[in-house]
Amino acid sequence: MAxxxxxxxxxxxxxxxxDILLGKMQLKNDAALSRLLEVAPPVISKIRHHRLPVGAxxxxxxxxxxxxxxxDLRDLMGDRRTKYRLSDAQGRPKPxxxxxxxxxxxxxxxxx
Numbered sequence: 001m002a003x004x005x006x007x008x009x010x011x012x013x014x015x016x017x018x019d020i021l022l023g024k025m026q027l028k029n030d031a032a033l034s035r036l037l038e039v040a041p042p043v044i045s046k047i048r049h050h051r052l053p054v055g056a057x058x059x060x061x062x063x064x065x066x067x068x069x070x071x072d073l074r075d076l077m078g079d080r081r082t083k084y085r086l087s088d089a090q091g092r093p094k095p096x097x098x099x100x101x102x103x104x105x106x107x108x109x110x111x112x
Contacts, residue, residue, distance in 0.1 A: 011078035014047045014054050017062075020076050024066060037061050054079075 018033065027033050030044040037044075039058065046052035054062075054077060062073050074081075 011080055014050070014077045017054065017073060017077035018044065018048060021062065021066065024068075036065055 018030070021027075022029070022033055025033070025036060027036065030048070031041050034041040034044045037058065038061065043052065043058070047054055059070055059073055062068070063070050066073075
């Protein structure tokens with residue numbers, strides 16, 4: 001059974017967040033919550049069993065339906081990270097986005 005990296009944080013408890021949402025939205029069960037959030041019921045189950053993290057799009061959807069801030073939602077599930085990093089390459093410019101050399105710029109100017 002694969003666990004995601006966030007699940008290794010001791011404070012991480014997505015069940016607390018889901019339970020708070022059930023109460024706040026006066027829903028009877030996870031099936032009703034999945035309908036409200038417009039996700040398939042297995043998504044909620046996988047989150048409860050720590051097989052799937054609460055992703056950004058789901059967090060945004062929770063924000064939209066509850067009016068709660070993203071920070072508050074993350075706090076409720078114990079996500080204390082201040083930044084998200086997808087990979088070491090995140091934030092680096094792509095090779096085609098890097099500044100071109102003077103020689104290449106001169107060549108481009110000749111074509112315009």
